[in-house]
Amino acid sequence: MSKSISKLCRRGTAALALTAAIGAFAVQAEAGTVENMERERAILIETLRAADMEANERAGKVEISRHRLVDLERMVLRDDSLTGRNTPTVRRAFANYDLTFMVHSASEQQVAVIDVWLGQLGLTTQTLMSASKGRR
Amino acid sequence: MSARPKYSIAGSTRGLILGLALSMAATGVFTVPAYASGGDPTWQPQASERLVKLPASYIKRSLEQDFTRSELGQALRDIDTEIGFKSETLTDLQAAIEASEGEVRTDLRHQFLVEKREYIELVSRKIELRRKAMEKKSGVLEKLMKRMGQQDAELTPIRRELIERQSAARARFETSISGVDMELLETSVAPESKYSRQFASNLSAIDSLSRAIEQHPMSRGPEVDGVPVTREDYVRQMIADAQAELELIGQEETILGYMAKLVALDATALSEEVSDAELIDSDTPEGESLTGAVKFFVGQ
Numbered sequence: 001m002s003k004s005i006s007k008l009c010r011r012g013t014a015a016l017a018l019t020a021a022i023g024a025f026a027v028q029a030e031a032g033t034v035e036n037m038e039r040e041r042a043i044l045i046e047t048l049r050a051a052d053m054e055a056n057e058r059a060g061k062v063e064i065s066r067h068r069l070v071d072l073e074r075m076v077l078r079d080d081s082l083t084g085r086n087t088p089t090v091r092r093a094f095a096n097y098d099l100t101f102m103v104h105s106a107s108e109q110q111v112a113v114i115d116v117w118l119g120q121l122g123l124t125t126q127t128l129m130s131a132s133k134g135r136r
Numbered sequence: 137m138s139a140r141p142k143y144s145i146a147g148s149t150r151g152l153i154l155g156l157a158l159s160m161a162a163t164g165v166f167t168v169p170a171y172a173s174g175g176d177p178t179w180q181p182q183a184s185e186r187l188v189k190l191p192a193s194y195i196k197r198s199l200e201q202d203f204t205r206s207e208l209g210q211a212l213r214d215i216d217t218e219i220g221f222k223s224e225t226l227t228d229l230q231a232a233i234e235a236s237e238g239e240v241r242t243d244l245r246h247q248f249l250v251e252k253r254e255y256i257e258l259v260s261r262k263i264e265l266r267r268k269a270m271e272k273k274s275g276v277l278e279k280l281m282k283r284m285g286q287q288d289a290e291l292t293p294i295r296r297e298l299i300e301r302q303s304a305a306r307a308r309f310e311t312s313i314s315g316v317d318m319e320l321l322e323t324s325v326a327p328e329s330k331y332s333r334q335f336a337s338n339l340s341a342i343d344s345l346s347r348a349i350e351q352h353p354m355s356r357g358p359e360v361d362g363v364p365v366t367r368e369d370y371v372r373q374m375i376a377d378a379q380a381e382l383e384l385i386g387q388e389e390t391i392l393g394y395m396a397k398l399v400a401l402d403a404t405a406l407s408e409e410v411s412d413a414e415l416i417d418s419d420t421p422e423g424e425s426l427t428g429a430v431k432f433f434v435g436q
Binding site: 090 | 299302320
């Protein structure tokens with residue numbers, strides 16, 4: 001009798017452990033942090049590049065995007081499920097810290113977000129000033 | 137003397153003792169009793185994915201549990217019980233021999249030899265099973281080690297580079313986060329986000345929980361002689377322990393061989409003793425010389 005009770009207890013404990021493990025994996029299965037960040041980043045770049053926008057309007061939109069990107073960038077950097085996930089999106093995201101985590105990089109360097117982005121594209125004041133007109 | 141003799145000392149007994157001596161000397165202890173199930177008891181441990189992923193300190197426990205449940209483990213336990221009973225029989229017989237004399241004593245000595253032979257057979261069987269178990273264990277640990285190595289080697293250069301980049305990015309983020317927070321606080325007019333607030337409070341909860349997990353006795357990492365070691369080191373230590381056990385089993389086999397040799401010598405000695413006693417008691421006239429018969433032919 002006691003044997004069967006202990007067996008039942010063991011099975012119950014095993015089932016509990018299994019449920020806990022499944023629960024943990026279920027949480028991990030929620031992905032998309034990189035995609036969310038990329039979408040927000042694309043919107044920010046679009047806003048920065050938009051020619052038909054008032055300066056104030058642009059500043060307001062950039063500030064909203066920037067604020068949101070702070071959290072999204074942190075979510076990506078803290079997402080352990082991305083470690084070693086060899087997908088093109090993740091590979092590209094971690095290929096260049098300054099380009100992907102633009103808001104953090106800009107704050108770190110104490111420059112504007114657009115400066116970081118243009119700098120990563122090779123468009124700095126120095127390169128523009130030293131550019132010369134000529135035929136290709 | 138309370139023990140009753142089971143055998144009578146006769147020619148057949150002498151033959152039996154000689155047979156025992158010969159069997160011990162010639163074949164040693166190689167008679168293997170069949171396992172209760174009819175076949176040879178087995179244990180088939182696998183270097184499964186589960187075992188590869190288990191925390192190092194659980195690998196040993198898992199293997200031991202698997203062995204205990206196996207047919208081989210059961211056979212070893214059974215044989216241990218049998219050896220225990222046989223030891224008791226030998227102790228009783230030894231005491232009985234010391235308290236007896238004459239023909240009964242010879243009978244008991246013979247029985248003692250038979251029991252010793254059976255004891256050696258049992259121990260030999262146990263050694264064989266232990267060797268089998270250790271070889272299996274060593275084999276599965278080797279496979280485990282190989283699989284663990286394979287998992288590391290499975291990382292392609294691109295994946296390894298990605299992991300390195302991710303580590304670098306996280307390190308950069310961690311070192312700059314306080315500065316970034318300060319800068320954002322100064323420049324931003326928006327209040328701190330819900331994520332930031334909630335993350336900070338959750339982080340302290342996670343910290344306290346992870347500390348509790350670290351301190352939990354069941355989550356203690358692998359240790360060798362009280363020194364924390366890596367998973368690979370721990371498995372290597374287990375392989376070395378299994379090898380050491382195999383070496384000791386080899387030494388025990390030598391001890392058992394000497395025991396068998398002694399039983400064979402004892403059996404030969406007893407056989408000769410019995411033979412001498414029979415010759416003394418027999419009515420057969422001693423070899424008379426021809427000169428002794430001369431008296432029948434002369435002086436008539």
